[in-house]
Amino acid sequence: MKTGPYHHGELRAALLERAEETLRRKGPDALSLRELAREAGVSPGAPRHHFKTKQALLDALALDGFNRIVATLNGALAGAGDTFADRLTATAYAYVRFARDHTALLELAYSSKHDPAATEELVAATQRLSDVLTDLVRHGQRSGEVREGPVERMKVPIIAMLQGFAAFAASRAIDAEQVQQELDDTIAILLRGYAP
Amino acid sequence: MKTGPYHHGELRAALLERAEETLRRKGPDALSLRELAREAGVSPGAPRHHFKTKQALLDALALDGFNRIVATLNGALAGAGDTFADRLTATAYAYVRFARDHTALLELAYSSKHDPAATEELVAATQRLSDVLTDLVRHGQRSGEVREGPVERMKVPIIAMLQGFAAFAASRAIDAEQVQQELDDTIAILLRGYAP
DNA sequence: ACCTGAACACCGTTCAAGT
DNA sequence: ACCTGAACACCGTTCAAGT
Numbered sequence: 347m348k349t350g351p352y353h354h355g356e357l358r359a360a361l362l363e364r365a366e367e368t369l370r371r372k373g374p375d376a377l378s379l380r381e382l383a384r385e386a387g388v389s390p391g392a393p394r395h396h397f398k399t400k401q402a403l404l405d406a407l408a409l410d411g412f413n414r415i416v417a418t419l420n421g422a423l424a425g426a427g428d429t430f431a432d433r434l435t436a437t438a439y440a441y442v443r444f445a446r447d448h449t450a451l452l453e454l455a456y457s458s459k460h461d462p463a464a465t466e467e468l469v470a471a472t473q474r475l476s477d478v479l480t481d482l483v484r485h486g487q488r489s490g491e492v493r494e495g496p497v498e499r500m501k502v503p504i505i506a507m508l509q510g511f512a513a514f515a516a517s518r519a520i521d522a523e524q525v526q527q528e529l530d531d532t533i534a535i536l537l538r539g540y541a542p
Numbered sequence: 543m544k545t546g547p548y549h550h551g552e553l554r555a556a557l558l559e560r561a562e563e564t565l566r567r568k569g570p571d572a573l574s575l576r577e578l579a580r581e582a583g584v585s586p587g588a589p590r591h592h593f594k595t596k597q598a599l600l601d602a603l604a605l606d607g608f609n610r611i612v613a614t615l616n617g618a619l620a621g622a623g624d625t626f627a628d629r630l631t632a633t634a635y636a637y638v639r640f641a642r643d644h645t646a647l648l649e650l651a652y653s654s655k656h657d658p659a660a661t662e663e664l665v666a667a668t669q670r671l672s673d674v675l676t677d678l679v680r681h682g683q684r685s686g687e688v689r690e691g692p693v694e695r696m697k698v699p700i701i702a703m704l705q706g707f708a709a710f711a712a713s714r715a716i717d718a719e720q721v722q723q724e725l726d727d728t729i730a731i732l733l734r735g736y737a738p
Numbered sequence: 739a740c741c742t743g744a745a746c747a748c749c750g751t752t753c754a755a756g757t
Numbered sequence: 758a759c760c761t762g763a764a765c766a767c768c769g770t771t772c773a774a775g776t
Contacts, residue, residue: 357759373655379750389761391752396759400750456709459569503728506706513652513705532699539731553740575769585742587771592740596769742775749768756761 358396360386365407369450379403404454405464411448411455412471418444419478430486431537437482438508438533442525445512453516456509479504486540493542503539507532554592556582561603565646575599600650601660607644607651608667614640615674626682626736631729633678634704638725641708642718649712652705675700682736689738699735703728 364385368377379400380390397403422440426432445452479501486492492500511529557578564573575596576586593599618636622628641648675697682688688696707725 375655378748380748390750391762392760394751394760456712459571499724499727502724503703503731506710506728507699507702508706509709510702510705513709514702516652528695528698531695532702535699535735536731537735538737539733539735541734574767576767586769587743588741590741590770740776742773744771744773746771747769750766752763752765754761754763757759 357386357388357392361393361396361403362406362410365403366410366451369407369454370448374404374450374454377404401459402464404457404459405468407451408455408457409464409467409471411451412468412475414448415441415444415452415455416471416474416478419475423478423482428489430482430489430491430540431533433482433485434504434537435533437478437504438511438529441508442511442515442529445515446522446525449516452512476501476505490542492540500540503536507536553582553584553588557589557592557599558602558606561599562606562647565603565650566644569646570600570650573600597655598660600653600655601664603647604651604653605660605663605667607647608664608671610644611637611640611648611651612667612670612674615671619674619678624685626678626685626687627729627733629678629681630700630733633674633700634707634725634729637704638707638711638721641711642721645712648708672697672701686738688736696736699732703732 361382364382365377368382377400379393379397383390383393386392393403397406418440419437422436423433426436480497483492483497483501483504487494487497487500511525511532514525514528560578560581561573564578573596575589575593578599579586579589582588589599593602614636615633618632619629622632676693679688679693679697679700683690683693683696707721707728710721710724
């Protein structure tokens with residue numbers, strides 16, 4: 347007996363919100379446009395007005411994911427100490443925690459299916475994420491804790507490590523405590539490697 | 543007018559072979575059990591006798607992927623020098639090359655959808671992969687190039703790095719030359735970090 | 739044992755038509 | 758502008774029945 351609480355305005359946001367919840371709880375393969383429409387109390391063709399295709403919705407989700415991870419990292423850095431070790435640790439902790447709590451979202455964000463139309467925004471978002479690491483390394487170089495070298499190249503090992511741990515969080519459900527210790531070990535080795 | 547070249551024997555192998563080719567060329571989402579059956583000249587229900595479900599076929603593919611990567615790494619190590627640096631480099635090169643050439647297969651192998659039935663074999667396969675890294679680190683410790691410490695913990699940074707570069711190869715299509723340089727940089731930093 | 743062929747309950751996408 | 762409702766061409770899975 348529900349007489350459309352939608353029909354105007356809110357559908358796009360409602361679809362995205364539901365999609366992210368489904369993604370988090372049941373994985374990306376369980377994401378159905380028709381089911382989303384059903385849950386929103388709307389006909390199967392309705393989503394098309396806001397997302398030309400299912401991939402377009404996934405792209406929007408991925409973009410949101412990038413924005414949130416960047417915000418998370420910046421938040422962690424804001425509350426961190428001033429040494430390179432402190433800042434690297436804060437970044438790594440925040441990233442791995444995000445990967446654990448939003449596995450599917452992150453997997454989706456890095457997924458390779460680029461709708462060339464939406465790619466522009468996505469590239470910009472990954473660039474912002476990349477810039478966080480650039481700043482981190484540059485800061486370390488200025489304070490003398492990281493040895494000299496082109497920042498764009500110097501930051502790669504850190505990114506690789508973060509991606510690697512994100513993959514751990516994604517695939518095997520190891521217990522958080524062990525991951526934490528492994529992460530600490532890895533940070534220690536990287537710090538030795540980065541030292542002047 | 544084809545009178546069944548199948549009907550016996552070859553279907554399972556034929557399905558796997560076709561599946562891997564489709565996976566490589568069009569990605570995992572384009573993999574359809576029905577289409578595979580069509581290509582094999584067989585009815586839609588036929589695959590069920592060899593793979594109870596689509597996921598079972600994907601699991602078999604993933605298992606094959608693990609076996610091949612282990613064989614690839616062992617092959618690379620067999621032709622490598624004897625120092626830890628040589629062996630780490632050979633392993634990393636082989637892994638990243640495999641990731642570039644078999645992106646979808648590797649992505650599938652690490653994908654988190656575990657059919658608990660097939661998981662046993664998959665776990666064994668990942669264990670064999672993990673053992674290759676264990677040997678690598680232990681070898682380095684024995685030769686005095688890697689500092690002391692529990693091998694199971696010491697090898698984690700290397701695995702993270704490999705996973706990270708596999709993710710690079712998977713997501714962004716950067717040019718191979720740049721990846722190569724980034725990989726060399728990363729290996730150098732890890733070597734510094736691992737040194738006694 | 740292995741496969742057929744039809745059925746079932748779903749998809750994503752399209753598009754006239756409604757409001 | 759936004760949505761409906763029906764259609765189209767697909768899916769994965771199931772299962773009697775055939776050989």
